[in-house]
Amino acid sequence: xxxxxxxxxxxxxxxxxxxxxxxxxxxxxxxxxxxxxxxxxxxxxxxxxxxxxxxxxxxxxxxxxxxxxxxxxxxxxxxxxxxxxxxxxxxxxxxxxxxxxxxxxxxxxxxxxxxxxxxxxxxxxxxxxxxxxxxxxxxxxxxxxxxxxxxxxxxxxxxxxxxxxxxxxxxxxxxxxxxxxxxxxxxxxxxxxxxxxxxxxxxxxxxxxxxxxxxxxxxxxxxxxxxxxxxxxxxxxxx
Numbered sequence: 465x466x467x468x469x470x471x472x473x474x475x476x477x478x479x480x481x482x483x484x485x486x487x488x489x490x491x492x493x494x495x496x497x498x499x500x501x502x503x504x505x506x507x508x509x510x511x512x513x514x515x516x517x518x519x520x521x522x523x524x525x526x527x528x529x530x531x532x533x534x535x536x537x538x539x540x541x542x543x544x545x546x547x548x549x550x551x552x553x554x555x556x557x558x559x560x561x562x563x564x565x566x567x568x569x570x571x572x573x574x575x576x577x578x579x580x581x582x583x584x585x586x587x588x589x590x591x592x593x594x595x596x597x598x599x600x601x602x603x604x605x606x607x608x609x610x611x612x613x614x615x616x617x618x619x620x621x622x623x624x625x626x627x628x629x630x631x632x633x634x635x636x637x638x639x640x641x642x643x644x645x646x647x648x649x650x651x652x653x654x655x656x657x658x659x660x661x662x663x664x665x666x667x668x669x670x671x672x673x674x675x676x677x678x679x680x681x682x683x684x685x686x687x688x689x690x691x692x693x694x695x696x697x698x699x700x701x702x703x
Contacts, residue, residue: 657701
């Protein structure tokens with residue numbers, strides 16, 4: 465079972481900052497695309513040197529795959545490591561020349577993040593892996609799936625429009641109320657949130673002239689901005 469709690473900071477650690485900033489939607493030659501196994505299997509070989517494959521009609525070369533490793537087999541003579549990847553959408557083979565210090569250890573049927581170039585041999589697509597890392601957080605699997613969906617939609621429809629909404633600065637009352645709810649969320653049971661009576665009492669300690677209208681307008685503002693959410697009519701917590 466993959467433990468929960470590690471961050472996503474390691475994702476893409478083998479890439480340079482310029483490569484990480486762009487994916488194959490904006491740069492098919494040097495960017496990379498987050499994909500599923502099914503997309504790799506269905507990719508069409510175009511024999512174009514810069515981007516030799518197409519996924520749904522869009523050129524692609526470098527890819528990132530998150531999948532279960534059901535095969536990890538070093539070749540007895542050449543040392544080339546063969547991998548079998550399965551992400552639930554299909555199975556695909558991959559290979560890689562091991563690093564001098566050796567590949568990172570994988571659990572049996574553990575999940576990994578693999579970067580590589582899509583290639584073709586004997587009529588079958590496979591992955592030339594140049595970096596592979598074990599995954600220690602199950603959320604990264606879903607994180608990758610969502611990004612694969614975004615990359616697919618961006619290639620078909622173009623990038624999403626820029627976000628024009630600019631969040632208004634918080635007033636002193638709104639900021640103190642958010643801090644009050646946040647502190648309570650951190651120090652008490654997160655699922656219970658903060659009781660409104662407790663919030664009112666604490667806010668009046670900082671703002672003696674606070675009115676009911678000011679309090680409720682601040683609550684509504686924080687709700688509208690997505691900074692807090694209501695558990696029930698009397699309890700709120702930070703998002």
